[in-house]
Amino acid sequence: MRCEARIFRNKKREYLKGKIAVLETNNKEKKIRDLYRSISNFKKGYQPQTNLVKDDNGYFLADSIKIVNRWKNFFSELLNVHETGDIRQIKMHTAELLVPEPSLGEVELAIRKLKSYKSPGIDQIPAELIKASGKGLHMRIHKLIQLIWDK
Structure with a gap:
């Protein structure tokens, strides 16, 4: 057990040294955006990401193939309007006509x-x-x- 703890401590030290080296090179090369982004990510720590999407019935989808199919169907319904009754003619007024020279x-x-x-x-x-x-x-x-x- 002690040997494993020592291995983990050493791995953590190596990881932190690598992070510090990246920060130092960003600072020396004047890559301020990368420097602050790295510091921010380090402060936040590990944050797992969840990729969930609701289907038509309100259930969550976790499978990537089902998620892609859901987005495909959503944009297909959104962009392919076949009924002309849904589209309304709206008169657009611009500010250019109202502003005198x-x-x-x-x-x-x-x-x-x-x-x-x-x-x-x-x-x-x-x-x-x-x-x-x-x-x-x-x-x-x-x-x-x-x-x-x-x-």
Whole structure:
């Protein structure tokens, strides 16, 4: 009995050393997702998985072949609708029809709300330059937004 206990202890030590080695390599190689996933799995411990599915009568199926057949029948019934009476015509309304195009006042308000002293975007135009521009540029920006809105 003592010999078996020692064998189990040694096996457990080897297992833990292997787990620690995997964690160390993930940490050194900057594989943070794998590192945290391994830690999480180690903390949870062994959790058995059950693959059970209910059949049409409410009984649980455990046999993999019966489970596959159940899923096959389920999707066959779901996707192959032969009766047209079940399908209803539904009118879809999109939000695009309800939202009016932006007005010049809204564009000017958005330009005034631009934050100052921020680094410019891809276009390399600072917000201060757009804010300091006159009504002419605001109208051109508005026309550009209208063109984009229509297309």
